[in-house]
Amino acid sequence: MDIFATIQEERAQLSPSEQRIADILLGDFDFAVGASIIELAERASVSPPTVTRFCRRLGCQSFSDFKVSLAKTAFVGVRYLNPEAKSTEPADVAEDVITKAQNALFMMHRALDPVVLDKVADRLSRAEMIYAFGSGGNSSMIASELQNRLFRLGSRITASADYHMQLMLAAAARTNDVIIGSSFSGRNLELARCFALAQDSGITTIALTQSESPVARAAELVIAIDIPEGDNIFRPTSTRFAYLGVVDVIASLVAYRNRKLSTVTLRHIKQQLVEHRDEDDRQVLGD
């Protein structure tokens, strides 16, 4: 599905000529997507047949097949190679921000481990109480989004951004409870401490964080999210979109697992909103 990843993976096993082709692809993407096989071959100083063979090797039926795969990926998956916004005009800034956001979602998706997701959904759906922890503007937003998503499905959940509170909640938690915490940097040591504390009592701990970080090491289950950020300090971090995406995936999985309870709870909430707010029942659940 993702040609670009395939090229990078296989790159070591390619012949010299094929490596030259790969380098052009990775380096000047726009050219590669627009070029004919002859142009591409010339630029790489190889013959067209070599290009065709290269495409076959990467699992495409033909060069045009390959170009289509390339173009599909191009839309999102390659933009991180691109420099920052061209100007500070609204249109350029919007394109930059939105591209980066889509890309964060793309990269998160690529690295997502279904096996871990399955375990996470399983534990959450069977939890008697869920504690969602996260501090600092970004992670606290994720924690409250977890609450906001899961309470609708009938889960018992509270969110906290307060270190002291988190520690007390973790200490008060019981065997069938679950603690799920977010840390963009992976260096929220207070959160790691909560995890350690909880694990001593046999409580499931789930981290949304950078892989191989202190927080990741402290948790039982880790949903790893490693998104490279550019160095534009003015643009809000696009990593938030990746985290939010993970929250939604988790919430959907829990909903499917507790389908009956979710349906009933959602219907109740809906009913209240319709009665007390307005009559249009085709609206989203709670503004």
Next chain:
Amino acid sequence: MDIFATIQEERAQLSPSEQRIADILLGDFDFAVGASIIELAERASVSPPTVTRFCRRLGCQSFSDFKVSLAKTAFVGVRYLNPEAKSTEPADVAEDVITKAQNALFMMHRALDPVVLDKVADRLSRAEMIYAFGSGGNSSMIASELQNRLFRLGSRITASADYHMQLMLAAAARTNDVIIGSSFSGRNLELARCFALAQDSGITTIALTQSESPVARAAELVIAIDIPEGDNIFRPTSTRFAYLGVVDVIASLVAYRNRKLSTVTLRHIKQQLVEHRDEDDRQVLGD
């Protein structure tokens, strides 16, 4: 840039043969992206030259050019035609959620009006005080994200999800203040009331909401966000991603306009985080 939109726009002005081509494109996208000009022509019962002319008409240089544009769009822009997730397996659910999120960003971007953005950024960057309003899980998240993004840039801002508080804040606001409010449904009448109240005092009001809705009508400046939602009640609304994207675009624009103040403020915040939390100064700003 977006072939798909172009086709839908021009559809009415196409000749019968060209409309048949358009219909195949819109209907069986995967086929169209993979097909050669001959196959496509055959399927539409037209001759290849007609297909070439069709491509030219849509602003492409050639058929292959067209196919590349099509493939680029395909990755995100067409999935909203697709049905729901194939199964409730983690991999399928993740793909469904992330595709819908990317798509929401895509559609938001397509409809975004740079002129309005420019005005919004102008008002916000010159505001003496900003009030961010939004209620219900979704819009309250957006309001606090606005605060979370803008305070870092030196803006004076508070967020509120509480109707009564909003009304009082709006009443207390002064001439150079700005009220920015979010409503996914567009039917948050309390918010509309705040806007009306504020406008009477000559205060700028900005709405992030559905176009042509009560809230939109009550505001001076409207950033319209109209995202069709599927009817899967279990999947969290992907519209959140669109709203969050708008928040980020706005924040970036304000940052560029108040570049000096933003830089100083961001640096201060960074410094505090580094001193009090950890030493790695390549980390994101605040977990």
Next chain:
DNA sequence: ATGATCGAAGAAAATAATTTGCATGAGAGG
């Protein structure tokens, strides 16, 4: 009503791109 004009659409030819088959040469292994 009839001819003129325009544009859509296809046929066929020309052109361009792509693939295949085959030959060559370099390098590894015996």
Next chain:
DNA sequence: CCTCTCATGCAAATTATTTTCTTCGATCAT
């Protein structure tokens, strides 16, 4: 030093695409 294998390019064959030319049908003015 031979032989085998593999990468690669050349040229031919195939296939795809575009251009040109022509026809057909609709519309409009006379």
